[in-house]
Amino acid sequence: MIDATHDAGLRSWVDSANGHPDFPIQNLPLGIFSPSGGGPRAGVAIGSMILDLGAAQAAGLLLGDAARAAEAMSGGTLNAFFALGAGPRAALRVRLSALLAEGSAERARLEPCLHPAEGCTLHLPARIGDYTDFYVGIHHATNVGKVFRPDNPLLPNYKYVPIGYHGRASSVVPSGTVIRRPQGQRKRPEENAPSFGPCRNLDYELELGIWIGPGNALGDPVPVGEAARHVAGYCLLNDWSARDIQAWEYQPLGPFLGKSFGTTISPWVITPEALAPFRLAQPPRPEGDPPPLPYLLDEVDQREGAFDLELEVLLETPGLRERGLPPHRLGLSSTRHMYWTVAQMVAHHASNGCNLQSGDLLGSGTLSGPEDSALGSLLEITRGGKHPLLLASGEERRYLEDGDALVLRARARREGFASIGFGECRGSILPAPVAKVA
Amino acid sequence: MIDATHDAGLRSWVDSANGHPDFPIQNLPLGIFSPSGGGPRAGVAIGSMILDLGAAQAAGLLLGDAARAAEAMSGGTLNAFFALGAGPRAALRVRLSALLAEGSAERARLEPCLHPAEGCTLHLPARIGDYTDFYVGIHHATNVGKVFRPDNPLLPNYKYVPIGYHGRASSVVPSGTVIRRPQGQRKRPEENAPSFGPCRNLDYELELGIWIGPGNALGDPVPVGEAARHVAGYCLLNDWSARDIQAWEYQPLGPFLGKSFGTTISPWVITPEALAPFRLAQPPRPEGDPPPLPYLLDEVDQREGAFDLELEVLLETPGLRERGLPPHRLGLSSTRHMYWTVAQMVAHHASNGCNLQSGDLLGSGTLSGPEDSALGSLLEITRGGKHPLLLASGEERRYLEDGDALVLRARARREGFASIGFGECRGSILPAPVAKVA
Numbered sequence: 012m013i014d015a016t017h018d019a020g021l022r023s024w025v026d027s028a029n030g031h032p033d034f035p036i037q038n039l040p041l042g043i044f045s046p047s048g049g050g051p052r053a054g055v056a057i058g059s060m061i062l063d064l065g066a067a068q069a070a071g072l073l074l075g076d077a078a079r080a081a082e083a084m085s086g087g088t089l090n091a092f093f094a095l096g097a098g099p100r101a102a103l104r105v106r107l108s109a110l111l112a113e114g115s116a117e118r119a120r121l122e123p124c125l126h127p128a129e130g131c132t133l134h135l136p137a138r139i140g141d142y143t144d145f146y147v148g149i150h151h152a153t154n155v156g157k158v159f160r161p162d163n164p165l166l167p168n169y170k171y172v173p174i175g176y177h178g179r180a181s182s183v184v185p186s187g188t189v190i191r192r193p194q195g196q197r198k199r200p201e202e203n204a205p206s207f208g209p210c211r212n213l214d215y216e217l218e219l220g221i222w223i224g225p226g227n228a229l230g231d232p233v234p235v236g237e238a239a240r241h242v243a244g245y246c247l248l249n250d251w252s253a254r255d256i257q258a259w260e261y262q263p264l265g266p267f268l269g270k271s272f273g274t275t276i277s278p279w280v281i282t283p284e285a286l287a288p289f290r291l292a293q294p295p296r297p298e299g300d301p302p303p304l305p306y307l308l309d310e311v312d313q314r315e316g317a318f319d320l321e322l323e324v325l326l327e328t329p330g331l332r333e334r335g336l337p338p339h340r341l342g343l344s345s346t347r348h349m350y351w352t353v354a355q356m357v358a359h360h361a362s363n364g365c366n367l368q369s370g371d372l373l374g375s376g377t378l379s380g381p382e383d384s385a386l387g388s389l390l391e392i393t394r395g396g397k398h399p400l401l402l403a404s405g406e407e408r409r410y411l412e413d414g415d416a417l418v419l420r421a422r423a424r425r426e427g428f429a430s431i432g433f434g435e436c437r438g439s440i441l442p443a444p445v446a447k448v449a
Numbered sequence: 450m451i452d453a454t455h456d457a458g459l460r461s462w463v464d465s466a467n468g469h470p471d472f473p474i475q476n477l478p479l480g481i482f483s484p485s486g487g488g489p490r491a492g493v494a495i496g497s498m499i500l501d502l503g504a505a506q507a508a509g510l511l512l513g514d515a516a517r518a519a520e521a522m523s524g525g526t527l528n529a530f531f532a533l534g535a536g537p538r539a540a541l542r543v544r545l546s547a548l549l550a551e552g553s554a555e556r557a558r559l560e561p562c563l564h565p566a567e568g569c570t571l572h573l574p575a576r577i578g579d580y581t582d583f584y585v586g587i588h589h590a591t592n593v594g595k596v597f598r599p600d601n602p603l604l605p606n607y608k609y610v611p612i613g614y615h616g617r618a619s620s621v622v623p624s625g626t627v628i629r630r631p632q633g634q635r636k637r638p639e640e641n642a643p644s645f646g647p648c649r650n651l652d653y654e655l656e657l658g659i660w661i662g663p664g665n666a667l668g669d670p671v672p673v674g675e676a677a678r679h680v681a682g683y684c685l686l687n688d689w690s691a692r693d694i695q696a697w698e699y700q701p702l703g704p705f706l707g708k709s710f711g712t713t714i715s716p717w718v719i720t721p722e723a724l725a726p727f728r729l730a731q732p733p734r735p736e737g738d739p740p741p742l743p744y745l746l747d748e749v750d751q752r753e754g755a756f757d758l759e760l761e762v763l764l765e766t767p768g769l770r771e772r773g774l775p776p777h778r779l780g781l782s783s784t785r786h787m788y789w790t791v792a793q794m795v796a797h798h799a800s801n802g803c804n805l806q807s808g809d810l811l812g813s814g815t816l817s818g819p820e821d822s823a824l825g826s827l828l829e830i831t832r833g834g835k836h837p838l839l840l841a842s843g844e845e846r847r848y849l850e851d852g853d854a855l856v857l858r859a860r861a862r863r864e865g866f867a868s869i870g871f872g873e874c875r876g877s878i879l880p881a882p883v884a885k886v887a
Contacts, residue, residue: 141618172634175705176705177617181805191802194670195801196742229622259610263612267613267614268797271615272802306645
């Protein structure tokens with residue numbers, strides 16, 4: 012629902028919010044942060060500041076459902092808040108919008124609750140019970156499939172099944188956490204046997220992350236028409252991938268250690284309410300594609316289940332930094348390239364009775380576009396390392412090197428609305444650990 | 450280490466423990482239970498009784514490390530206890546053995562802390578952060594591979610990599626929980642397109658479960674020689690499998706909804722200390738098999754990293770029950786058929802820096818033996834449904850039917866030692882839910 016909180020003319024008395032690329036007053040994303048010297052607590056990003064929600068509540072500024080929402084966050088995670096669903100979340104948004112708007116009578120009482128974001132540490136917003144990674148980027152699936160099956164890149168199930176797999180929850184980390192290059196078994200085609208050592212083909216994957224709100228009981232599927240109610244918000248997700256480890260290990264049970272050494276997410280939860288203006292009808296399926304099976308088909312979802320978010324990937328390298336050169340843009344893509352909607356992913360996930368829980372995290376899978384400038388992984392950009400990338404610093408990249416940093420960004424734009432962003436999803440690569448084993 | 454707690458002559462003043470098939474005084478497994486009318490708490494199984502550990506501690510019967518162990522269980526899960534490692538766990542065992550032994554001076558103070566197990570509810574012993582399922586049963590991997598590749602059933606990576614994949618943690622349930630037949634997409638070979646409906650090929654998988662004790666930090670591998678210290682105990686695990694859903698969905702990212710509708714475990718944690726007498730040297734690898742890579746090779750693990758546990762699968766059906774017939778034994782197998790040890794599984798899992806956490810659960814994969822009488826799934830027993838099983842009731846089974854119950858049991862035996870068991874791992878099949886979606 013689009014309401015007054017989305018008004019493009021709305022301005023905040025927090026100056027840095029007005030015109031802020033990510034966090035104007037129309038966004039109001041939620042997260043868990045620690046101010047300098049303090050413990051983890053819930054907050055909302057507004058411009059370059061973070062509002063401490065517990066402090067705002069203690070000051071008596073949140074009432075009714077908005078207070079209930081803030082109370083649910085008092086344990087230092089958003090899990091219980093996610094479980095409350097849309098009502099309290101929307102009530103909190105409306106109240107925060109009023110409190111932070113220019114002319115608010117409460118400015119003096121709110122100002123002590125603000126912390127400069129620069130001095131704060133951002134944490135994971137929720138305790139992640141299970142993390143599931145999907146594969147709904149059809150251009151990525153096609154590009155990867157082409158490597159193995161040039162004439163028939165998509166497997167027969169792709170256009171029927173929102174393909175996904177269970178990921179590793181423990182190694183999901185917030186933006187800024189360093190990523191240690193993994194070791195593992197890898198085997199070059201010309202080698203007879205594998206060897207164990209540092210990953211040689213370290214890659215990223217550009218994904219949208221989805222936070223689960225209210226869950227479902229085990230054995231109780233979620234109809235696709237109700238699936239949107241089970242979503243609490245969105246983030247960016249970098250599914251770091253050790254391509255050589257993955258290639259050797261993944262048959263027959265899928266990716267495992269090639270992925271589980273780390274997954275980075277942006278720490279702010281962008282709410283469904285904030286993204287309401289940026290919903291889209293599902294693009295029509297290409298001619299000849301089968302319609303979704305009935306359990307994945309819903310009229311409202313078809314009409315407004317897709318998203319228009321611009322997704323950007325930037326690479327920082329030691330050479331670019333030394334020469335004072337800007338990051339290299341690896342790709343500019345969009346959530347328009349999702350073959351399945353978030354509601355379809357949720358309904359499919361629960362269709363067998365699997366219980367989703369508040370704070371579960373879904374990844375979309377790599378969201379590449381059809382153009383060379385819109386690819387979401389180095390595997391695709393360098394054609395599996397065969398066509399290295401030449402950077403302005405003179406450096407070449409087949410895959411990520413130690414010291415590189417990778418940054419994902421997302422922006423929602425629509426004529427007549429303030430654009431909002433997700434904040435950054437950043438990780439830098441440390442060398443592999445010195446082997447403790449022979 | 451084998452000590453006085455393993456003495457075959459040791460008897461308990463809890464009469465039902467003496468000669469008990471699962472829980473004599475030499476076992477002392479830990480779990481979380483609710484007595485009739487009470488809340489969840491930690492306990493130890495002794496014969497047909499459960500000792501309330503918090504009550505024993507409150508009575509002043511546990512001191513030092515044993516008290517520390519009991520305190521770590523006071524939150525209603527064993528996670529914090531698992532994190533303490535072997536020291537407090539072994540201290541608690543020694544103390545409980547003395548307290549429960551015939552002639553104990555504390556019998557009168559302990560008796561009020563006992564509850565008849567019959568009136569208690571058993572819960573999951575820990576909050577499972579992540580659940581990983583391995584594939585170390587080489588006969589199962591060979592049998593399944595034969596279906597697809599008769600001449601070359603094992604993939605080239607099998608003898609190098611302890612193959613595993615991330616499973617679904619939220620749907621792991623304790624023994625006794627009913628399992629609803631899942632719905633999903635399935636496609637018969639002769640069909641052009643899949644349809645959505647109740648699973649037609651519902652199966653079980655006989656597995657050993659492994660509880661993780663102390664964890665490791667992200668980025669910090671666990672050397673195989675230290676891996677045993679990261680194990681807190683063992684259980685039975687039934688990896689329910691919807692073969693038709695799995696067959697259609699699993700390419701290219703592995704099993705997903707074919708598994709995530711439910712995984713049943715036995716609720717008692719059998720400690721490494723209880724199993725000490727039943728350790729074995731790893732059987733020599735078949736001639737021509739490559740040796741494990743160095744990061745998976747440890748002398749102590751080679752010498753005593755394997756287990757000798759008898760594993761049994763029983764099927765109860767409506768027809769057998771009606772006719773008063775005993776359950777049908779589907780298989781009698783052994784943990785001897787693990788191609789990789791638990792230490793190798795743990796070291797491999799953490800070799801890329803993946804962080805294991807206290808309360809994580811590993812499954813071994815299906816442990817079939819080489820004989821027809823030792824198969825761990827119906828997929829193998831009925832050759833994918835081609836050779837139905839005829840039961841004494843006259844019923845036929847290709848796969849599991851609604852109303853069937855499946856029971857796993859495990860028993861450790863060794864000449865000169867009291868045999869111990871795992872208790873049962875039971876689940877019955879309910880019909881698929883009435884579709885809420887078209």
